Amino acid sequence: MSNTPELIVKDLHVAVEGKEILKGLSLEVRKGEVHALMGPNGSGKSTFANTLMGHPRYEVTSGDIQFKGESILEMETDERSRAGLFMAFQYPVAIPGVTVANFLRTALNARIAPPAGVDGRVPLKKGINPKEFRTLLRAQMSILKMDESFATRYLNDGFSGGEKKRAEILQMALLKPEIAIMDETDSGLDIDALKVVSEGVNALAGPDLGVLVITHYNRILNYIKPDRVHVMVDGRIATSGGPELALELESRGYDWVREGSEVTR
Amino acid sequence: MSTAETSTLGSKDEYTEKYGFHDADQYVFKARKGLDRTIVEQISQMKGEPQWMLDYRLKALDIFYKKPMPMWGGDVAAINFDDIYYYVKPTTDEVKSWDDVPADMKRTFDKLGIPEAEQKFLSGVGAQYDSEVVYHKIKESLEKQGVIFLSADHGLRDHEELFKEYFGTIIPSTDNKFAALNSAVWSGGSFIYVPKGVHVDVPLQAYFRINTKDMGQFERTLIIVDEGAYVHYVEGCTAPTYSSDSLHSAVVEIIVKRGGRCRYTTIQNWSSNVYNLVTKRAVAYADATMEWVDGNLGSKLTMKYPAVILKEPGAHGEILSIAFAGKDQHQDAGGKVTHAAPNTTSKIVSKSISKDGGRAGYRGLIKVQKGAVHSRSTVQCDALILDPESRSDTYPYMEIEEDQVSIGHEATVSKIGDEQIFYLQSRGIGKDEAAAMIVSGFIEPIVKELPMEYAVEMNRLIQLQMEGSVG
Numbered sequence: 001m002s003n004t005p006e007l008i009v010k011d012l013h014v015a016v017e018g019k020e021i022l023k024g025l026s027l028e029v030r031k032g033e034v035h036a037l038m039g040p041n042g043s044g045k046s047t048f049a050n051t052l053m054g055h056p057r058y059e060v061t062s063g064d065i066q067f068k069g070e071s072i073l074e075m076e077t078d079e080r081s082r083a084g085l086f087m088a089f090q091y092p093v094a095i096p097g098v099t100v101a102n103f104l105r106t107a108l109n110a111r112i113a114p115p116a117g118v119d120g121r122v123p124l125k126k127g128i129n130p131k132e133f134r135t136l137l138r139a140q141m142s143i144l145k146m147d148e149s150f151a152t153r154y155l156n157d158g159f160s161g162g163e164k165k166r167a168e169i170l171q172m173a174l175l176k177p178e179i180a181i182m183d184e185t186d187s188g189l190d191i192d193a194l195k196v197v198s199e200g201v202n203a204l205a206g207p208d209l210g211v212l213v214i215t216h217y218n219r220i221l222n223y224i225k226p227d228r229v230h231v232m233v234d235g236r237i238a239t240s241g242g243p244e245l246a247l248e249l250e251s252r253g254y255d256w257v258r259e260g261s262e263v264t265r
Numbered sequence: 266m267s268t269a270e271t272s273t274l275g276s277k278d279e280y281t282e283k284y285g286f287h288d289a290d291q292y293v294f295k296a297r298k299g300l301d302r303t304i305v306e307q308i309s310q311m312k313g314e315p316q317w318m319l320d321y322r323l324k325a326l327d328i329f330y331k332k333p334m335p336m337w338g339g340d341v342a343a344i345n346f347d348d349i350y351y352y353v354k355p356t357t358d359e360v361k362s363w364d365d366v367p368a369d370m371k372r373t374f375d376k377l378g379i380p381e382a383e384q385k386f387l388s389g390v391g392a393q394y395d396s397e398v399v400y401h402k403i404k405e406s407l408e409k410q411g412v413i414f415l416s417a418d419h420g421l422r423d424h425e426e427l428f429k430e431y432f433g434t435i436i437p438s439t440d441n442k443f444a445a446l447n448s449a450v451w452s453g454g455s456f457i458y459v460p461k462g463v464h465v466d467v468p469l470q471a472y473f474r475i476n477t478k479d480m481g482q483f484e485r486t487l488i489i490v491d492e493g494a495y496v497h498y499v500e501g502c503t504a505p506t507y508s509s510d511s512l513h514s515a516v517v518e519i520i521v522k523r524g525g526r527c528r529y530t531t532i533q534n535w536s537s538n539v540y541n542l543v544t545k546r547a548v549a550y551a552d553a554t555m556e557w558v559d560g561n562l563g564s565k566l567t568m569k570y571p572a573v574i575l576k577e578p579g580a581h582g583e584i585l586s587i588a589f590a591g592k593d594q595h596q597d598a599g600g601k602v603t604h605a606a607p608n609t610t611s612k613i614v615s616k617s618i619s620k621d622g623g624r625a626g627y628r629g630l631i632k633v634q635k636g637a638v639h640s641r642s643t644v645q646c647d648a649l650i651l652d653p654e655s656r657s658d659t660y661p662y663m664e665i666e667e668d669q670v671s672i673g674h675e676a677t678v679s680k681i682g683d684e685q686i687f688y689l690q691s692r693g694i695g696k697d698e699a700a701a702m703i704v705s706g707f708i709e710p711i712v713k714e715l716p717m718e719y720a721v722e723m724n725r726l727i728q729l730q731m732e733g734s735v736g
Contacts, residue, residue: 053691056683081693093688097706106702107692154706171692 004069005030006084006210007052007179012063014044014051020061021047023235031178032207036221036246037214039232040254045214046090048232049183053087054080067179082111086177088168088197090185094156100167101151104174105133111175140173144200162192169200179210184220191219198223221246231257279729280506280563284377285536287476287505288369292395294354298479299347302326305449308352312418312452315425325438325448332442338597338628339566344540349481349512351450353395359416361402370394377503379472386718387499389414391471395480396452407465412496413458414469417485420456427458431489435518435546435574443542447483447516454484454515459494459525468497468530468716473513475504475539481512488518490525490553497528499719503563506536510565513539519547519555523577526554532719534726535564537594543569551577551606558714559586561598562726570628572601575609575640582611585711587723590623590655591730599628599660604640604670611642616708620651620730626658627676635666643673649707650680651700701731 005028014022021044029035039045051058052065054077064071072080095103109127128136137151146166156164172180182197201211201224213224221229221243229245230237231254238257239245249257294311296304305326309319334341356367363371363380374380374392383390389403391414398416407414413424421428438448455471475482490496504511513535521527527547535541541564547555557571573582584600596619602611617625627646648657659676681703689699705712705724712720 053687055687076696077687077690078693078695078699081691087691089688089691093682093684095685095689095703095706097709098702103689103692103702106698107689107694110693110695110698154709175692 006068007212008066009052010064010066012048012051012065013061014047015059015061016047016057021235022051024063025232025236027230027237029179029210029212031210033228034201034205034211034224034226035213036224036226036229037212037232038216038218038229038246038249041216043232044235045216045232046183046185049087049181049185049214052181053077053085078110081175084178086172086175086180088165088172088180088182090183092156092159092164092168094154094158096154096157098155099152100155100170101137103155104137104171105130107171107175108133136174140170143203144170144173146170162196165193165196165200169196169204172200173204176208178208179212180204182211182213184213184215194220195223218246218250233258279732280536284503284534285506286376287478287507288373290477291367291369292353292355292477293357294352295350295477296352298350300326300349300351300450304351308450308452311352311354314421317429318421321433321438322449322451325445328438329442329445329449332445334442335568338568339595341540341542341566341568344510344512348479348509350477350479351481351483352452353477353480354397355394355476356397356399359398359401359419361400363400366392366400370399373474373476374400374472377472377474377501382470382718386467386716387470388465388467389469391416391455393453393471393473393482393484395475395477395482398453403469410463411460412463412465413456415456417454417456417487418452420487424456424458427489428456428487431487431518431520433518435520435548436516436544440544443514444516444544447485447514447544450481451483451485451516453482454486455488455498456486457488457496457498459490459496461491462493463491464495465497468499470499470501473500473502475511475513478505478507479509479511481514484515486515486517488520488527488529490519490521490527492522493524494522495526497530497716499530499532501532501534503534504536504539507538509538511539513541513543515543515545517543517545521547521549521553521555523551524553525550526556528556528558529571530558530560530715530719532560532562532723532726533564533567534562537563537565537591539564541567541569543567545569546572546574547582548574548576549580549582552579553577554581554583556583557585557600558711559584559598559600560711560723561586561588561596562730564594564596566595566597568597570599570601570630572603573611574603575605575611575637577606578608580606580609582609584613584615585714586613586615586627587708587711588615588617588625588627589727589730590617590619590625592621592623594623596623596625597628598626601630602632602642604631604633604637604642607636607638607640609637609640613642613644613646614711615644615646616649616711617646617657618649618651618704618707619655619657622654624656624658626660628658628660630662630664631672632664633667633670633672637667638669640667641671643675645675647676647707648678649704650678651704697732701728704731
């Protein structure tokens with residue numbers, strides 16, 4: 001475990017269309033750790049996930065996000081990704097006509113030879129060798145118990161909930177991020193999808209990966225054992241603790257945290 | 266499909282570098298600007314044509330004068346017919362070896378990758394430079410099977426009876442103003458005859474290159490696919506970028522006999538100063554199949570609606586059309602199908618993309634004549650608009666004179682979603698490349714119909730168009 005956490009969020013304030021959603025959120029995630037971020041609906045969990053990844057709709061009004069010692073607030077989403085951040089989407093978007101394999105290869109190539117700035121744009125180097133790529137993809141799909149035909153389907157187009165999650169995990173496995181954010185805010189309803197995400201996280205977790213699972217229901221925590229659990233209320237972390245905190249939330253709901261947070265502040 | 270190649274992005278001046286260059290003027294004959302009887306006579310005389318062709322040309326010229334300009338589709342009012350070179354003869358004659366092509370021209374075609382493509386994946390190649398074909402060759406094995414693949418001029422010279430039997434029968438000079446113009450001054454193009462039962466498995470290709478400024482290129486193509494035969498013909502085209510306009514006005518006539526199949530693929534990539542006003546029509550006889558795969562990129566204005574007349578029972582027609590309109594471009598593309606016999610089927614798929622204020626649209630006609638019972642047709646047109654300045658239009662016309670038919674029409678208009686871009690970006694793919702990827706996906710249903718090499722080319726051209734498109 002490294003000394004400086006890879007992901008440091010400092011007193012983050014975020015507004016959407018002028019309305020403040022995150023009100024001073026602070027959090028640290030190291031490689032090798034699994035964190036769970038929980039909270040009631042409307043507490044700002046999805047806003048947080050999207051802000052980390054740099055969605056243009058979310059405006060950081062103050063505070064900072066540091067990744068591997070550097071502020072990433074000025075970085076484009078694709079730069080953040082290439083730096084080693086990953087977000088598994090709650091609702092992955094369909095890209096009709098683009099196969100999973102083609103997409104993954106483009107994403108991998110973007111890492112090998114990222115496009116230069118607009119002015120100094122240089123043509124890509126050859127990128128990954130197609131044969132090498134196929135071998136890599138096949139190996140990874142077999143680890144995740146995915147059928148080979150999956151690679152030739154159009155990305156998320158007509159995928160079931162479970163298939164979409166599987167595709168997200170496959171991307172994570174190939175892109176090898178250092179910190180992965182799993183946005184599972186509302187998907188607790190689909191038990192199949194939940195299992196896919198959990199199994200994926202468990203398969204990929206290790207000393208080189210830090211995971212932040214964002215969820216509303218603690219059902220996912222039946223499958224993933226977090227090192228730390230954070231409870232988010234009204235745009236900030238109200239309380240943090242070990243795995244036992246999740247159990248407490250299950251039996252007592254969020255209200256006690258809400259009250260407690262007011263006391264401690 | 267190869268992603269390494271398709272994701273290559275170049276500089277903004279890539280069109281100019283790759284296609285928009287021009288050679289120093291070189292020709293063995295250049296008619297003066299403007300159009301009159303003398304010019305037409307001159308063209309015919311230079312070619313040493315039979316009298317009937319000269320008569321045909323002169324009659325067409327009269328029709329051209331009489332026909333009004335089209336008042337629909339794109340704006341053609343700015344075309345100045347007096348300021349165009351109608352005939353520029355680049356070399357004394359076409360040759361069968363690239364070594365005999367003048368160095369400048371050979372370099373141009375090398376740059377466009379034509380000799381290389383010929384080596385790798387084609388059965389035959391014709392290369393036209395301004396008004397005339399400078400290089401033409403077909404594989405010997407096909408020649409031995411009786412396949413004819415010549416420039417239209419040599420087709421007329423060497424196979425006059427066959428040529429005369431079909432020439433102008435599918436698209437008469439009276440069809441429209443630009444068909445009349447082509448009929449009067451036509452030069453170059455391809456003549457193809459595929460004998461009964463012969464399958465030309467590897468495509469034939471023609472490449473049309475404009476070099477001279479203020480040029481009008483009027484090639485004429487005639488394809489006859491005999492019973493049970495098959496051919497895939499591919500055409501490509503580019504031109505230098507000039508500040509003044511050029512005109513390209515071709516006529517393509519195709520006859521597909523009983524049980525035959527013809528696929529005609531166009532990858533048009535004109536510079537943005539070219540008016541591209543082309544008439545293309547095929548007749549399909551019993552159980553024959555005609556397929557147009559029409560990729561329209563570039564040009565200032567394109568008006569092109571490949572047509573199929575399903576003349577006998579069991580005939581099938583397909584039109585797959587891609588239109589991409591960028592800045593100052595108008596693509597008025599589409600297709601026309603006439604069901605003239607029972608049990609005929611057709612399918613039109615159109616994908617149009619507009620960006621930077623460009624205008625791309627679908628204009629199509631499905632006509633079912635009385636008696637064409639149990640005919641079936643489906644039309645699908647999808648438009649993708651990349652920014653608020655751009656425009657897409659859909660004009661689907663139907664003339665159905667028979668009840669017992671099945672006609673389906675579907676149209677969608679979409680914009681590139683911010684969420685799609687964000688999703689791809691979140692995987693490390695740059696904004697421009699993400700947008701290009703979404704566009705490539707949009708046209709994939711058509712691109713996948715292309716031979717691999719052309720699919721790569723098509724995606725590469727789309728990438729080129731997409732550069733710097735997302736702010």
